Amino acid sequence: MYILTYLVEAITSVKANKLRTFLTSAMIAIGIMSLVGIMTAIDAVQDSINDGMSDLGVNNFTINDLTRRRGAFGKKFTKKSTITFEEIRKFKKLLPVEGKVSVNTTISGSVEIKRLSKKTTPNYGVVGIDEMYLKNNGYSIQKGRTFSSVELAQGQNVAIIAEDVFNALFNKNEEPLDQTIGFYGKKYRIIGLLEKKGGIGEGDADRKVFIPLINANKFATTRTLNYVATVNSTDPRGVDYAMGEARGILRTIRKDQLGKPDSFEIKRSDSLNSEFDQMTLTLRIGGVAIAIVTLLGASIGLMNIMMVSVTERxxxxxxxxxxxxxxxxxxxxxxxxxxxxxxxxxxxxSFIGAGIGNAIAVFLDSTSFVLPWVWMIVSLVVCVIVGVMSGYYPARKASLLDPIESLRFE
Structure with missing residues (x-):
């Protein structure tokens, strides 16, 4: 009962000093907003990535080139062991485990795509793919079709474009099928348009042009191409067995010596999630540090305000x-x-931070909306702690005032 009475008196005192209360609350709000905003953005982006990874399935693993780093006297040297086109084709044929194997190679991630008088900015990607790539990576056809077996086998100049490519080169109601686009001095006929994929960590999934793998291999005469195999294992013995089989076959193909490390890298899809978790952990620590510094300044300001309040009252x-x-x-x-x-x-x-965090996530192409109840509750607990820490000394000082001396105070 007494607590309720004290609370009513506290609210009355706060209402009597609206500007001071607003400025003090604003300092606290900025600290909480930075904490909740950063955590909301990270959670939203992480949810989007997890959704994208779920399209691939938990039984996926990838095989690609190995990058070795050697340090000496503070210097780092990088040596790449490149998987050749013939090696990756042979691997796909010899893999005995039941599964879906797709092979792709990125010609470039900074290509300018042209059509008539229109052209994109030079930050679009061109990828050579086989018949399984789109399915294994969660793409869906919106218009047209995928590559035929003849187009794949002969490496014809046909292309499937993602949505951002369409938006950059075509008007909204324009028909893209059978139209011609060009890059690197070559012309390609569009046979398919993909649905928007979105998500984070997909290497700008909607800014890509896909061409047959055999056709992409023709660019190997002017640049080094890195071939990546993605295996979606459906073997009942599990993904670990499939990875073991894949490792053994590729070591044999690449003639890796017994006892020597792999000359390639093999990685499970769930390990990509764990790597991202490590990165987001660093961001979370940074967000908490920013919030702590801001709240520390706000708590000092609040203590000063409360000291002034004691003097005034x-x-x-x-x-x-x-x-x-x-x-x-x-x-x-x-x-x-x-x-x-x-x-x-x-x-x-908390509410402003949640809104800003989701806005940042949308800016980063995340499709997830997150209301971080956990962080909002944590923020309120932190606020109570800050209030107690900032208000205890002024409250104690007020409680120890001599009533006779206080009545004489002008």
Missing amino acids: TREIGIRKALGATPTAIRQQFLLEAIFICILGGVVG
Whole structure:
């Protein structure tokens, strides 16, 4: 009952000093907003990536070139062991485990695609693929069709474009099928348009042009191509067995010596998630550090405000004590004022931070909306702690004032 009375008195005091309360709450809100905003953006992006990875399935693993780094006297040297086109084709034929194997190679991730008088910015990708790539990587056809077996075998100049390519080169209601696009001095006929894939960590999945793998291999005369195999294992013995079989076959094909490490890299799809978790952990730590610094400044400001409040209300405190208020009652009233101001700023900062975090995630092409209830609750708990820490000393000072001296204060 007494607590409710003190709370009403605290709210009345806060309403009597609206500008001061607003400025103090704003400092708290900024700290909470930075914490909740960063965590919301990270959670939304991570959900989007997890959704994208679920399209691939948990039984996927990839095989690609190995990059070795050797350090000496602070210097790093990189040596690449390139998997050739013939090696990756032979691997696909010899893999005995039941599964779906797709092979792809990226010609470039910074290509300018042209059509008539229109052209894209030079940050689009051209990828050579086989018959399984689109399915294994979660793409869906919106218009047209996929590559035929003849087009794949002969390496014809045909292409399937992603949605951002269409938006850059065509008008909204224009028909893209059987139209011609060009890059690197070659012309390609469009046979398919993909649905928007979105997601983060997909290497700009909607900014790509796909061509037959055999056709892409023709570019190997002017540049080094890196071939990647993705295996979607459906073998009942599990993905670990499939990875073991794949490793053994590719070691034989590449003539890796017994006892020597692999000359290639093999990685499960769930290991990509764990790597991203490590990166997001660093971002989370950074977000918490920013919030702590901001809240530390806000708590010092709040303590200063409460000290000023004690000074301004010295006569009021003397009157309360003269009427029988105990030091505990005075201390609780001032503590509740500090906590109320912090919670007010925390609630506002939490909702603004959640909105900003989701806006950042949308800017990064995330399709997930996250309302971080856990972080919002944590923020409110932090606000209470900050309120107690900032308000205790002024509240204690107020409770120890001598009532007679307080009544003489002008």
